[in-house]
Amino acid sequence: MINRKPFILFSTTLLTAAVALSGCGSGGNSAEGGTSDSGGSSGKSGEQTTTVDFWVNWGGDFKNDYQKYVIDEFEKTHPNIKVKMTYVEGTDKLLTSIAGGNPPDVAQLDRFMVGSWAAKGSLEDLSPLIDRDGINKDDYYPGVWAEATYNNKVYALPWGTDARALYYNKTLMQKAGLDPNKPPKTMDELDAMSAKMFKKAGGGKYDEIGFIPWMNQGFIYTYGWAFGGKFEENGQLTPNNPENVKALEWMVSYAKKYNIATLSSFSNAMGQTGINPFWTGKVGFIVDGNWILNDLAKMKPNFEWGVTPIPSPAGLPSTTWSGGFSYAIPKGAKHKEAAWELMKFIAGHDGTLLWAKRPDGTNDITAMPKVNEELKMDQNPNLKVFLDLMPTAKFRPVTPVGQKLWDELARVQDLAINGKGQPQALLDEVKKNVDNELAKVSQPQS
Amino acid sequence: MAANDNVAGTVKTVRAAKRGSSSYERKMSLYGFLFALPWILGILIFSAYPLVMSIYYSFTTYSILDPGQWVGGGNYKDLMADGTFWISIYNTLYYTFISVPLNILVGVGLALMLNTKIRGQGIYRTIFFLPSLVPAVATTIIWLWLLNPQFGLVNYWLEKIGISGPGWLGDEHWSKPSLILMGVWGVGQAIVIYLAGLQDIPQDYYDAAEVDGAGTALKLRHITLPLMTPVIFFNLIMGTIGAMQNFVLPYTLTNGTGSPANSLTMYVMYLYQNAFNYLKMGYASAMAWILFLIVALLTVLIFITQKRWVHYQGKE
Numbered sequence: 001m002i003n004r005k006p007f008i009l010f011s012t013t014l015l016t017a018a019v020a021l022s023g024c025g026s027g028g029n030s031a032e033g034g035t036s037d038s039g040g041s042s043g044k045s046g047e048q049t050t051t052v053d054f055w056v057n058w059g060g061d062f063k064n065d066y067q068k069y070v071i072d073e074f075e076k077t078h079p080n081i082k083v084k085m086t087y088v089e090g091t092d093k094l095l096t097s098i099a100g101g102n103p104p105d106v107a108q109l110d111r112f113m114v115g116s117w118a119a120k121g122s123l124e125d126l127s128p129l130i131d132r133d134g135i136n137k138d139d140y141y142p143g144v145w146a147e148a149t150y151n152n153k154v155y156a157l158p159w160g161t162d163a164r165a166l167y168y169n170k171t172l173m174q175k176a177g178l179d180p181n182k183p184p185k186t187m188d189e190l191d192a193m194s195a196k197m198f199k200k201a202g203g204g205k206y207d208e209i210g211f212i213p214w215m216n217q218g219f220i221y222t223y224g225w226a227f228g229g230k231f232e233e234n235g236q237l238t239p240n241n242p243e244n245v246k247a248l249e250w251m252v253s254y255a256k257k258y259n260i261a262t263l264s265s266f267s268n269a270m271g272q273t274g275i276n277p278f279w280t281g282k283v284g285f286i287v288d289g290n291w292i293l294n295d296l297a298k299m300k301p302n303f304e305w306g307v308t309p310i311p312s313p314a315g316l317p318s319t320t321w322s323g324g325f326s327y328a329i330p331k332g333a334k335h336k337e338a339a340w341e342l343m344k345f346i347a348g349h350d351g352t353l354l355w356a357k358r359p360d361g362t363n364d365i366t367a368m369p370k371v372n373e374e375l376k377m378d379q380n381p382n383l384k385v386f387l388d389l390m391p392t393a394k395f396r397p398v399t400p401v402g403q404k405l406w407d408e409l410a411r412v413q414d415l416a417i418n419g420k421g422q423p424q425a426l427l428d429e430v431k432k433n434v435d436n437e438l439a440k441v442s443q444p445q446s
Numbered sequence: 447m448a449a450n451d452n453v454a455g456t457v458k459t460v461r462a463a464k465r466g467s468s469s470y471e472r473k474m475s476l477y478g479f480l481f482a483l484p485w486i487l488g489i490l491i492f493s494a495y496p497l498v499m500s501i502y503y504s505f506t507t508y509s510i511l512d513p514g515q516w517v518g519g520g521n522y523k524d525l526m527a528d529g530t531f532w533i534s535i536y537n538t539l540y541y542t543f544i545s546v547p548l549n550i551l552v553g554v555g556l557a558l559m560l561n562t563k564i565r566g567q568g569i570y571r572t573i574f575f576l577p578s579l580v581p582a583v584a585t586t587i588i589w590l591w592l593l594n595p596q597f598g599l600v601n602y603w604l605e606k607i608g609i610s611g612p613g614w615l616g617d618e619h620w621s622k623p624s625l626i627l628m629g630v631w632g633v634g635q636a637i638v639i640y641l642a643g644l645q646d647i648p649q650d651y652y653d654a655a656e657v658d659g660a661g662t663a664l665k666l667r668h669i670t671l672p673l674m675t676p677v678i679f680f681n682l683i684m685g686t687i688g689a690m691q692n693f694v695l696p697y698t699l700t701n702g703t704g705s706p707a708n709s710l711t712m713y714v715m716y717l718y719q720n721a722f723n724y725l726k727m728g729y730a731s732a733m734a735w736i737l738f739l740i741v742a743l744l745t746v747l748i749f750i751t752q753k754r755w756v757h758y759q760g761k762e
Binding site: 050091097098099112116117120121203204205261264265266267268269273401403404407410411414415418420429436437439440 | 507701
């Protein structure tokens with residue numbers, strides 16, 4: 001016969017546990033959302049302390065360093081705001097937290113994504129706050145500010161930026177019989193100089209190479225702009241701009257001349273070591289960002305090198321392009337005012353300066369020219385090359401389909417250099433694909 | 447055992463409750479239901495609901511951030527015109543059709559060898575099982591190094607015997623074979639199942655065959671392999687389903703780009719890109735359902751062929 005008592009006891013326990021567990025779940029969530037802990041330390045004084053939930057997606061030591069150099073200072077000057085910083089990898093979690101109506105109050109976001117997220121209505125429009133508190137857009141580089149703006153509304157405050165230039169190995173240039181103090185200024189010069197530096201080892205593989213256009217920061221974006229091309233014109237995306245096609249054709253010419261399989265073998269081998277190919281001393285020229293200057297302390301290259309703007313076809317000005325990060329308030333954030341206070345500090349003059357002053361940040365470019373001047377960055381001759389390009393730096397189109405455009409361009413670049421299709425046809429295809437996407441996004445939505 | 451009594455009791459009371467019996471029995475059936483409740487809730491909330499919703503979403507422009515609009519078969523129509531979608535199908539089928547049979551061949555072969563009675567048998571078995579304990583991401587990194595075109599061990603050995611190794615993962619003609627090779631590395635899990643199958647074959651059959659004068663080859667052909675077919679059948683189905691959903695390896699290898707030249711763009715990878723990079727969850731849901739149909743179709747096809755080659759003991 002069945003003994004009923006334990007049976008009932010057991011099921012009651014189970015039910016209670018289930019209820020308790022689900023209760024815990026929702027309780028935990030609201031705590032994560034950063035409810036103001038009025039019952040906290042400041043309770044007795046009657047003043048309310050607000051806890052700002054702040055998500056960052058930079059890994060490594062960033063969270064601890066940022067806390068130490070910037071957030072601690074903020075909390076000192078803003079005693080009624082506490083900051084709870086959380087490292088959250090990637091953007092998937094941010095996405096779902098916004099969709100679930102329980103996002104952080106401030107999120108670190110690649111500026112490149114601001115446009116598409118704003119288009120989905122997932123970021124707070126900061127324009128009223130910016131007007132109210134007199135934030136001056138001229139404090140930031142024009143390209144940097146433009147990247148945080150979508151449809152004439154500002155959705156993020158820019159934070160940090162970067163630029164790209166051509167690094168050249170003087171030792172290899174000398175070995176090839178070139179004047180190491182005269183780096184290439186035009187594409188023709190680059191082609192001619194690099195041609196002298198390719199050196200094969202056994203097995204038909206390259207031991208040293210002059211230049212591979214698509215290595216590191218070399219990309220169809222980089223060269224499209226260098227060739228005078230545009231990716232956006234009169235509100236239209238123009239990946240197949242004639243100059244961009246020329247740029248891709250130029251990239252393909254390297255794949256053909258030096259054999260793509262052999263080049264890939266070299267670049268893959270290098271890429272995997274985790275060491276920047278340029279610092280191995282086996283690469284004559286490479287397009288890369290200012291941030292690799294930070295490697296110098298560790299790498300201590302045993303060769304002479306220099307850095308110069310990316311060459312352009314004869315007669316065209318030097319160009320570079322910039323990316324960077326920003327801080328935004330996700331839609332549905334619970335402490336907008338406190339979040340805005342935090343953002344004004346960390347993305348404003350004080351926070352930007354505090355972070356840029358840290359010991360291992362000497363080669364970072366901030367989004368604010370004034371801060372860069374204050375830190376006398378232009379006295380660093382290598383960094384000056386990048387800084388001088390900043391006022392005219394290009395930026396990727398701010399569009400709901402920014403990520404798609406990037407991926408599509410990467411895809412066809414890869415196809416083109418592997419001999420799968422013609423640059424013109426491939427870039428036309430990109431144009432068609434992103435326009436299709438855009439048409440779907442732009443449909444009026446309730 | 448008391449627990450068994452309880453279950454039996456519950457089952458009985460459920461039946462009794464249907465007939466509308468005493469309150470005691472009705473109460474017992476309620477307990478039975480309460481016991482199953484956590485599981486039922488789990489299935490409903492975490493499996494059934496998303497499943498049903500994904501059908502609905504596949505007909506909308508749902509983007510995670512906004513509910514989107516009803517577009518009918520729009521997503522499916524767009525997919526048919528999406529070049530990358532077709533490339534991902536081609537790549538995934540290519541991978542599945544080669545890697546699954548190859549894994550079975552290698553798995554059965556290794557299992558046969560590991561089943562021979564030699565000294566240190568346990569050590570060999572452990573060695574072959576170990577790789578499948580290594581997390582997929584770690585495996586990927588190890589293979590990246592082994593297959594490194596210039597500093598890799600594989601090309602180093604090839605060079606020793608006078609062959610100039612290919613660019614492996616960097617060469618669009620070799621990237622898929624490389625991926626398949628890496629898949630074979632994880633065959634240990636299947637070997638364990640094959641070994642269990644081999645141990646299950648009664649020794650009597652071999653003894654009888656020996657009396658009739660059968661050699662090793664004949665025994666393998668007419669006893670071992672036929673009796674292994676149910677196990678191979680199981681691994682064929684599981685392997686096919688797994689291969690069609692291959693994600694971690696190609697994603698880690700290419701950072702989600704599928705390079706070189708789209709040769710490693712796998713179906714689920716492209717699905718993920720659409721869902722989380724382009725915020726096209728509706729489109730991704732449509733992709734998921736198409737994948738489901740393809741996998742279902744392949745499984746049905748395998749089941750149909752079953753009669754021809756799978757031998758179950760005690761049948762026929």
